Amino acid sequence: MYAFVDVEQYQIVGTGQTVDEAKENYRQALNLEDVELSASSGAEPVSGVIDAIESAVVSGNTCYYFTLSGSDTVYSVQITLDAGLPFLKPGDFVSFIPSESENPVQVLEWNPEQK
Numbered sequence: 001m002y003a004f005v006d007v008e009q010y011q012i013v014g015t016g017q018t019v020d021e022a023k024e025n026y027r028q029a030l031n032l033e034d035v036e037l038s039a040s041s042g043a044e045p046v047s048g049v050i051d052a053i054e055s056a057v058v059s060g061n062t063c064y065y066f067t068l069s070g071s072d073t074v075y076s077v078q079i080t081l082d083a084g085l086p087f088l089k090p091g092d093f094v095s096f097i098p099s100e101s102e103n104p105v106q107v108l109e110w111n112p113e114q115k
Contacts, residue, residue: 006030009060030059046075047095047109053088064088065104077107085110 002019004026006012014026048068055064062079066088075098079085088094095111 006060011014016060018110031063043097043099047093047111050088050090050092050094052090055086066094068094074104075107076104077110081107081110095099 001017002022002047003013003015003016004022012026012029014022014024016022016025021061037073046068048071051067051069051071053064053066055062057063062085064077064079064085065072066075066077067073075096077096079083096107097109
């Protein structure tokens with residue numbers, strides 16, 4: 001039996017019969033995906049104006065969910081990508097590189113520069 005334990009939030013644990021299984025279960029407990037594997041090397045940046053944005057705490061991590069004007073796609077970005085995320089509001093211009101994940105689409109790289 002193997003286990004991964006978050007040293008800051010010890011209630012977040014992943015266990016398994018193998019190291020790989022424990023790691024996979026731990027990443028699920030953190031609400032993470034292997035998005036680095038699903039990103040293509042030539043991923044195109046996405047940019048636009050925020051239509052709606054909300055925050056949620058998922059497994060102890062603050063995530064921001066937003067849509068862009070003219071699109072129904074929901075994007076998700078973790079606070080660890082940019083400390084300025086709490087200050088975003090509808091009408092702000094953003095640019096980022098998304099993963100190939102779906103529902104919501106994970107943001108891999110965040111460009112904090114404004115238009």
